[in-house]
Amino acid sequence: MKKLFYFFLLFGVNGNLLVPQLYAQTYKFDFGKGKTGKGYNKVLPETVYNPQTGYGIDLGTTVMSNTSVGKAAPTDGFLTSDQPFYFSVKLPEGNYDVKVWTGDDRGTADIAVRAENRRMFVNRLQTKKGQHKLIEFTVNIRDSLIAGTNKKIRLKPREYAYLHWDDKLTLEFNSTSPKVNAIEITPNKKAVSVFLAGNSTVVDGASEPYSAWGQMFPYFFQPGKVAIVNLAESGETLSSFIGARRFEKLLSLMKPGDYAFVEFGHNDQKQKGQGIGAFTSYKKDLEYFIDAVKKKGGIPVVVTSVQRRRFDSSGRIVETLGDYPAAGRLTAKEKGVALIDLNALSKTMFEAMGEQGSLLAFAHFPAGAFPNRKEAIADNTHFRPFGAYEVAKLILSGVRKSVPGLAQFIKPGEPVFDPARPDAYSSFYWPQSPGKDATKPDGN
Template sequence: MKQIVGRAGMLVLLVLVLNSGLYGQSFQFDFGQGRVEKGYVKVLPGTGFDQQRGYGIDLGTHVVSNTYTGKAALTDGYLTSDQPFYFSVKLPEGNYNVKIWTGDDRGTADIAVRAENRRMFVNRLQTEKGKHRLIEFTVNIRDSLIAGTNRKVRLKAREYGYLHWDNKLTLEFNSNQPKVNAIEITPSKTAVSVFLAGNSTVVDGASEPYSAWGQMFPFFFQPGKVAVVNLAESGETLSGFIAARRFAKMLSLMKPGDYAFVEFGHNDQKQKGAGVGAFTTYKKDLEFFIDMVRKKGGIPVLVTSVQRRQFDSAGRIVETLGDYPAAVRQTARERHVALIDLNAMSKTLFERMGPEGSLLAFAHFSAGVFANKKEAIADNTHFRPFGAYEVARLMITGVRNAPLKLAGLIKPGEPLFDPSVPDAYTDFYWPESPGRDATKPDGN
């Protein structure tokens, strides 16, 4: 494609590409007042997202621009806000490498970056006065279509409002001084996809306070190397995941060498009927999952169910998941599949936190904290962000212990995590995303 010189020409070119469905084009945006970096499109406070433009400040959030310019065209301007704000780009389904420049030629910056449904990529990055930093990560976006068929994933009604089914990449900028200089988005053709199949303990939770380990998992992997594709949904069983065509969607995207993690059990144990059980129907579905993933050249990874927060009088976790963890362990042995024993590790973690300390990992809140729920919340299955982060750290420990080659793609310097030594709640930084909704996720 020929280069078109000039700001207006670049805008026309970008709109054409964004709306053409092409996968293979880089998109470059220069934020705030100042010169326009060559090849970039200027984004100002009035650049709101619409379908025709294909990019812009989104979801009704507002930003302001710098009032002075600096040295380099790429970083001489920025957009910021005293509230979290969103920027979206209309893109085809796929994995993308994202670069974000942050900082201020005359001041400091303090930013957290999430994508889609609150997937954590940067929990906090601060720059000194006059300094700039480059943030890099790889993100997956998707639609509900199943490639090569005329079928779609059978979404639940509430999923139509989720940011991960809407044919665009949405970035959330949060924290005290989220200053964005520029963004570059490039298709990633070589990243390993790590698919997640699971329930509400795995899902990308859409609204505060509910979170799950799957939306924290991307934080731990090297940019350009790994893209986490979280297809989990609240309330799902393994059989329901298959019936809703979520598994078909996974297989349609999978390439040789990709990983498929599967963690269910919480809702499956409530299924009734003749012959239904952990060592019968559930085990059969696990074997089907393994066979189909291997047929695609993928690498299946079985994960035992994370524990619920239920203690006995001695402060020990009560086993509430029946035979389901044992069925997973047995299937892994029989089929020679990698196993992450999240059930065992989370038992150690929650017991070390204790009955009181573990309240800060789960969705326990006093009455009146959330506008749409007057009574207190006491949820012993679903996590708040801190608990989701701790369980994600357990999963990284599991990846290392399995051992999986994927462990070599964890960020360099990521410390080992011992389940018997949980992080302090006060050390975890999580500025809340917009949209507080105390509606309990499906399932328990």
């Protein structure tokens, strides 16, 4: 009877595998025609995700298989598409090391890799005919439950459609010729988690064209060493982040030596009432955030509010965030914690871009550029992917200067970024993800 119970647990009443390698440390998938690598699950175009099998091509996307077999499993075959496609695996909450083999024994390949809500891990990788390359990164997946309690984060209605609150890891393969040979996914209990608390300037933006620096940040760190856990959400203030139990979720996941970056101010400055203000309620909440992170053995990092795009007649950025950046600087100093002065760094960068050049960093698009938005988009708070990437580089500059413990995990060879010399827009490669929703994010 006991053996029969475990058979049904693993395979279900129809003999189908419910969750791939349920008790295995590594989940392995071999894509396309050819021999199946030892210990791998074969993935073909008809392998469509469903909760019972626990893995497959997902979100209505379709793929094609290789037509001729290559040299050796698991890279002898691949799946590809002329459109971006998704692959999902049902997994419990946690950090995971992911390996993706790409390439073609008989042709070239060109791939971009993202995870969950468009988190960037590879912006472009090209392989020559007969060449294969291994992509490695570490990703966090999570749900809305708060461990050890019967409570959940108070999600906003739109968040229920987000890819980062479900029970699976979803990978996006993009670019002109994405060819996936094989994937391995291994739990990572030792990686340093870097938690991000913030608003729409930090969030993992779900759909094109809006992006924020938090979803670009994972790209810059060594695989196996760091996992970025972005709990930011559009429209949040520091007080609402705490009130919606997002901070409680953060603390429930934190282990000693992890980091917690906190950037608010844009929406906080609109709060009204007695005792509400940068040096009163906001500073008090920031002190509470810092103290609670320290109590868990974590390392708090205060990030001042990124600038909005508003220029004066002389081409200088107009300060629009009131006393909130100053309150952040003062609190970090008084509490003796690291400060990344994003407010100052972004002022330098946006002025270097100029009033016209900075349009390409923010969400400015002509009428009809996106299906659900007939009118033009002229948003001077929220970023397009290029702007989000550049702001992430500013944060990385702050890490190098003020957070040496984390700076040691930046990818080798990543150049030092000078805010006064931002990248050219033409240098950034970002093929759009399938999801396009030009609804303006909450907050401003």
